[in-house]
Amino acid sequence: MPAAALKPKSTRSTAHRAAQPDLPYEPVNKRPLPPGRPRDWYVTHNRRLKAMRLAIALLDSGVYVPNQARNETIRGAAQLIGVHPPSDTTCHMVRALMRYAR
Known part of the structure; x- marks a missing residue:
């Protein structure tokens, strides 16, 4: 049996660990959004992109x-990838996306 299999796994929580994404992130190429939509559509669309x-x-x-x-944690990640700090609503959306990804 390998020695790694004999070592007990750590039970420390990673909840208090600082988020350290792989850097550098490259800026996303932006394309123009479709014209003629209500302003609320654009706000929601951009919020979803940021949350993603x-x-x-x-x-x-x-x-x-x-x-x-x-x-x-989410606002710290935003600073690291170079986007404006998200609102509470966007933070909620990030957590919802993470729930869906599981």
Whole structure:
């Protein structure tokens, strides 16, 4: 039996560990949005894109459970990938995306 199999697994929680995504993230090529939609559509669309980018950054950094993704953690990841700090609503959306990814 390999020696690694004999070692007990660590039971320490990773909830208090700082998110450290792989850097550098490259900026996403932006395309023009379709014209003629209501303003609310554009706001929601951009919020979903931002939440998706943040969820990917958190998953890349080892934050896999929505309970680990507190608002401070999500805002720290936003700073690391170079986007404006998300609102509470966007943070909620990031956690919802992480729940769906499981």
